[in-house]
Amino acid sequence: MARLTIDNLRKAFAGTVAVDDFSLDVADGELVCLLGPSGSGKSTVLRMIGGFEQPSSGAIRIDGQDVTRLSPERRPTGMVFQSHALWSHMNVFNNIAFGLKLRRLSRAEIRDKVEHALELVGLAGYGTRQTFQLSGGQQQRVALARSLVLEPKILLLDEPFASLDQHLRERLREEVRDIQQRLGITTLFVTHGQDEALAMADRIVVLRNGQCEQADAPDVVYRNPQTQFVAGFIGQMNFISASVEGGRFLHPDFMLPVNVPDGPAVLAVRPEALDLASAQADQGAIVLRSTDFGSHIMVDLQLRDGTRLKAMTAPDQRWQKRASVHLNVGQFALYRDNHLLTIGQPVGGSEQAPEVEPALSV
Amino acid sequence: MIAGFSTTSGRFDWTGFIFAILLAIVIAVPLLVVFTWAFTEVWRYPSVIPQKFGLRFWDQTLSRADVWEALSISLRLSATVTFLSALICLPAAYAFARMKFPGRDLFFLSFLASHAFPKFGLLVAIASIFLQLNLIATFWGVVLIQLVGTLMLMIWIPVAAFQAVDRRMEEAARDVGAGPLRVFWSITLPQAFPTIFAAVLLTFVSTFYETEGAWLIGAPQIRTMPVLMINFINNQVVIQYGAVLSVILWVPSFIALMFARRVIGTGAFAKGFGA
Numbered sequence: 001m002a003r004l005t006i007d008n009l010r011k012a013f014a015g016t017v018a019v020d021d022f023s024l025d026v027a028d029g030e031l032v033c034l035l036g037p038s039g040s041g042k043s044t045v046l047r048m049i050g051g052f053e054q055p056s057s058g059a060i061r062i063d064g065q066d067v068t069r070l071s072p073e074r075r076p077t078g079m080v081f082q083s084h085a086l087w088s089h090m091n092v093f094n095n096i097a098f099g100l101k102l103r104r105l106s107r108a109e110i111r112d113k114v115e116h117a118l119e120l121v122g123l124a125g126y127g128t129r130q131t132f133q134l135s136g137g138q139q140q141r142v143a144l145a146r147s148l149v150l151e152p153k154i155l156l157l158d159e160p161f162a163s164l165d166q167h168l169r170e171r172l173r174e175e176v177r178d179i180q181q182r183l184g185i186t187t188l189f190v191t192h193g194q195d196e197a198l199a200m201a202d203r204i205v206v207l208r209n210g211q212c213e214q215a216d217a218p219d220v221v222y223r224n225p226q227t228q229f230v231a232g233f234i235g236q237m238n239f240i241s242a243s244v245e246g247g248r249f250l251h252p253d254f255m256l257p258v259n260v261p262d263g264p265a266v267l268a269v270r271p272e273a274l275d276l277a278s279a280q281a282d283q284g285a286i287v288l289r290s291t292d293f294g295s296h297i298m299v300d301l302q303l304r305d306g307t308r309l310k311a312m313t314a315p316d317q318r319w320q321k322r323a324s325v326h327l328n329v330g331q332f333a334l335y336r337d338n339h340l341l342t343i344g345q346p347v348g349g350s351e352q353a354p355e356v357e358p359a360l361s362v
Numbered sequence: 363m364i365a366g367f368s369t370t371s372g373r374f375d376w377t378g379f380i381f382a383i384l385l386a387i388v389i390a391v392p393l394l395v396v397f398t399w400a401f402t403e404v405w406r407y408p409s410v411i412p413q414k415f416g417l418r419f420w421d422q423t424l425s426r427a428d429v430w431e432a433l434s435i436s437l438r439l440s441a442t443v444t445f446l447s448a449l450i451c452l453p454a455a456y457a458f459a460r461m462k463f464p465g466r467d468l469f470f471l472s473f474l475a476s477h478a479f480p481k482f483g484l485l486v487a488i489a490s491i492f493l494q495l496n497l498i499a500t501f502w503g504v505v506l507i508q509l510v511g512t513l514m515l516m517i518w519i520p521v522a523a524f525q526a527v528d529r530r531m532e533e534a535a536r537d538v539g540a541g542p543l544r545v546f547w548s549i550t551l552p553q554a555f556p557t558i559f560a561a562v563l564l565t566f567v568s569t570f571y572e573t574e575g576a577w578l579i580g581a582p583q584i585r586t587m588p589v590l591m592i593n594f595i596n597n598q599v600v601i602q603y604g605a606v607l608s609v610i611l612w613v614p615s616f617i618a619l620m621f622a623r624r625v626i627g628t629g630a631f632a633k634g635f636g637a
Binding site for chain 1: 544
């Protein structure tokens with residue numbers, strides 16, 4: 001039904017570039033998350049699609065139709081704002097009905113559609129309430145209903161759950177995902193919460209400084225981060241800086257055979273890809289702290305050069321504070337200047353990941 | 363124990379209580395005295411309450427044609443000035459609040475200028491100009507002079523009101539298909555309404571009681587209620603005339619306030635005044 005194409009979008013505000021050469025293709029019915037830290041330009045992209053900001057250059061097409069210069073009221077997009085932006089001088093019914101009234105629908109038709117929309121977001125019977133009588137979550141549902149009732153081609157969500165508490169946020173994002181699937185509506189979702197992106201998106205677009213760092217399915221973004229920034233932004237990640245010489249990643253505590261050109265490099269390892277083994281005192285890394293999360297234990301470690309690491313271990317493994325441990329690295333990635341050099345298991349190994357030799361034994 | 367008085371804090375709020383008492387004394391006592399005088403026929407010194415109540419002075423005041431004429435002029439003047447002021451100031455206030463144009467800040471501050479100088483000097487200067495334009499002692503001359511006095515209030519308060527309207531609300535309205543004019547009419551104006559209404563009301567009341575301009579420009583043909591009252595007080599030392607006129611003068615503002623409460627509710631009304 002609705003396909004969104006963004007070509008070389010650029011937006012500069014008084015000298016600073018907010019969005020730089022951003023391109024994206026969103027397929028019909030796809031839910032794409034724009035993920036990035038604040039100031040990454042993700043909201044600006046969304047606001048340009050909604051028509052609230054004019055791009056400096058580039059084009060936005062919906063189903064092939066160029067909407068780049070259309071005003072917001074002429075675009076087939078529906079936006080849900082972070083602050084929900086309900087009109088406080090109207091009750092719930094009138095908030096949802098406003099857009100329908102502008103379209104000059106009959107009274108009966110409006111009533112049917114509003115009731116249907118309220119049902120869709122689980123607020124049947126709330127029409128006569130005033131907006132300030134609703135909780136934060138309910139207000140956001142009304143805002144969602146207000147957009148959905150007009151059957152937009154593209155649904156735009158601008159950090160819609162940011163003002164809600166954790167528990168409600170998790171419930172609401174499941175509901176939104178559910179509604180989006182049922183309606184099959186093409187959706188763009190802006191968030192700075194990686195768990196939200198991982199839980200909801202068909203595809204995650206990671207933005208930094210107005211540029212796209214990576215656009216892939218959640219599992220790909222998590223397992224094959226193409227830049228060091230993405231590796232650090234999504235999920236927990238340990239970074240160890242050192243240099244590669246003669247096919248080996250050399251760190252005072254830590255050595256790993258790798259097949260990349262010589263030079264400085266950053267090794268990235270997920271906490272769950274680090275295995276710990278007891279070592280003799282004064283060898284390897286030192287345990288700073290271990291935190292029991294029930295399903296797993298998170299061990300904070302310090303290498304001798306001061307680098308801090310996190311390792312995820314099984315709940316039956318107990319690590320004493322100040323104990324010395326060897327690290328076994330599973331899957332890792334190597335970056336240089338933010339770009340991926342290589343990704344994979346330690347080379348030269350067999351099925352099981354080889355133990356990383358402590359520097360002392362080199 | 364005094365704990366019985368407590369609502370939330372657990373201690374009786376003495377500061378608030380003292381403020382309430384002080385306010386009551388400052389506001390209520392003079393009102394009470396004026397009211398009493400208005401219905402008094404005889405009240406001589408040592409007595410705390412009047413010796414004789416009655417409506418004699420009401421009869422005398424209300425039977426005077428000049429009182430009725432002044433009341434009519436005052437109401438027409440205030441209505442005209444308020445209407446024109448709103449017509450000029452509200453669009454300007456919206457422009458100040460939402461648009462960027464060269465000289466915006468300077469222009470905005472210039473509305474303060476009319477209040478930054480001794481008012482009487484300004485009035486005399488304007489009066490000399492009006493004299494050449496044959497506006498002295500005409501209805502529209504007084505309208506113009508009073509209009510100048512209302513500009514600041516009618517610009518500054520609505521600017522704050524428009525600025526306080528959440529931009530996202532307007533954007534959300536654009537998003538569901540409303541054009542800019544429709545957004546203003548259906549979203550911005552209703553959102554700013556309580557505050558703007560307060561400004562309109564203040565303008566009406568302050569125009570109704572405005573004296574210097576009305577006297578300097580309007581005299582002798584255009585006599586408003588406050589001007590008439592000054593005449594009464596200057597010419598005859600009968601306290602009751604002043605008191606009766608005060609009560610009559612007080613009625614329009616009281617009605618306006620009651621009306622305001624009915625229309626927008628106390629909470630929003632207080633918010634409009636910045637509470």
